[in-house]
Each structure stands twice: as C-alpha cells, then as structure tokens.
Amino acid sequence: xxxxxxxxxxxxxxxxxxxxxxxxxxxxxxxxxxxxxxxxxxxxxxxxxxxxxxxxxxxxxxxxxxxxxxxxxxxxxxxxxxxxxxxxxxxxxxxxxxxxxxxxxxxxxxxxxxxxxxxxxxxxxxxxxxxxxxxxxxxxxxxxxxxx
Ligand code: FES
Numbered sequence: 001x002x003x004x005x006x007x008x009x010x011x012x013x014x015x016x017x018x019x020x021x022x023x024x025x026x027x028x029x030x031x032x033x034x035x036x037x038x039x040x041x042x043x044x045x046x047x048x049x050x051x052x053x054x055x056x057x058x059x060x061x062x063x064x065x066x067x068x069x070x071x072x073x074x075x076x077x078x079x080x081x082x083x084x085x086x087x088x089x090x091x092x093x094x095x096x097x098x099x100x101x102x103x104x105x106x107x108x109x110x111x112x113x114x115x116x117x118x119x120x121x122x123x124x125x126x127x128x129x130x131x132x133x134x135x136x137x138x139x140x141x142x143x144x145x146x147x148x
Contacts, residue, residue, distance in 0.1 A: 002028055004025050004028070004029065004033060004035070004036040004039065005039055007021065007024045007025050007028060008021045008024075008025065008036065008039055008040050008043050009043060010024070011024070012043050012044070017044065018040055018044045018046075018051065018054055019054065019058075021040055021043075021044075022040070022054070022055055022058075022061055026060075026061060026062065029066075030062075030066060030068070030069075030070045030128060031062040031063070031064060031065075031066035031070070032055055032061055032062065032063045032064075033064075033065065034063060034064060034065070037051050037052055037055050037063060038051070040055075065102060065106070066102060066109040067102040067103060067106050067107050067108045067109035068106060068107050068108075069107060069108050069109070069127055069128055069147045070108075070109045070111060070127070070128055071091060071108060071109065071110050071111070071125060071126070071127050072111045072112065072113035072116070072125065072126045072127075073087060073088055073091065073099075073110070073111070073112055073113065073123070073124075073125050074112075074113050074114070074115055074116050074118075074122070074123065074124045074125070074126075075112045075113070075114070076114055076115035076119075078115070078119045078122045079115070079119070079122040079123040079124055080123075081122070082122035082123045083123055083136070084122075084123040086136070086137045087123050087125060087135050087136065087137055087140065088110075089137065090137035090138075090140040091110055091125075091140055091144075092110065094140050094141055094144055095108050095110065095144070097110060098110070099111070099112060100112075107147070107148070108144075108147070113126065116131060118131050118133055120133075121133030121134045122134070123135050123136075125143075127143070127147060
C-alpha cells in the first residue's frame with residue numbers, strides 16, 4: 001500500500017489538489033486516515049480545521065479509522081426482505097464486532113449501505129466494492145476466509 005504522504009505529496013502543486021489527494025488516498029486505503037488529513041494541512045499549507053472541513057464536507061469521503069477491508073451490507077428493502085438481517089447477524093458473529101465497528105486488528109469494518117444495484121440477487125454485500133450476491137449466513141465464513 002502506498003504511503004499517504006507520498007500520495008498527498010503528488011498533488012502539492014495542483015490547484016485545488018487537496019480534493020484530488022483525498023480521492024487518491026481513499027482509493028488506496030478505502031478511507032482517509034486522520035493522520036493523512038493532518039499531513040494534507042501541512043502540505044497544502046492550510047489550518048488543520050480547514051483540511052478536516054474539506055474532508056468532511058463531501059459525504060463521499062470517509063475520515064477516520066476504518067479497517068483494511070470494508071464490508072457493506074445493503075439494507076434497502078429488497079435485500080432486507082431477502083434476509084439481510086440474518087447475514088448481518090452472521091457477519092457480526094464471525095467478526096466479533098457490531099455494525100459500524102472495526103475489528104481490533106484493523107482488518108474489517110462493517111457498514112450498512114443503500115441499494116448497490118444488484119437487486120436481482122439479494123441479499124447483497126460488498127467487500128471493498130466487490131459485490132457478493134445471494135449471500136446467506138452459511139456463506140459468510142467462506143467469503144471472509146478470502147480476506148483473512
Ligand atoms: S436492494 Fe440490495 S442491492 Fe438493491
């Protein structure tokens with residue numbers, strides 16, 4: 001994984017580069033580490049509060065400590081009806097965390113998502129944007145094993 005310092009440094013001379021830098025960091029990390037925001041403030045020579053303001057203004061950016069693998073569970077109606085809550089329970093049990101939390105080893109974060117456009121094969125989860133369709137509680141252990 002590229003160092004966020006290197007990534008942010010690339011945009012130093014670009015006008016409005018902080019937003020592009022945040023995009024690039026999030027692409028690499030799946031979120032923007034708080035330290036990266038502090039570093040961006042230095043590089044773009046703006047107050048820290050402003051660097052945070054930019055990062056939190058756009059809902060697309062996720063600032064904070066998310067795990068290396070972000071698992072999102074679609075909770076829109078079709079997935080819900082198809083049994084998404086059983087999948088949620090299985091994920092929470094397997095990882096030992098609740099929705100919205102990150103495992104203590106920093107490997108997994110669980111989040112809810114809106115419809116991800118795969119409603120023909122509900123319930124759906126995504127791991128780092130890769131969709132898994134027709135997920136059942138029984139399939140969870142095997143799916144997670146790919147990422148452990
Ligand atoms: S409702 Fe879950 S993918 Fe569309």
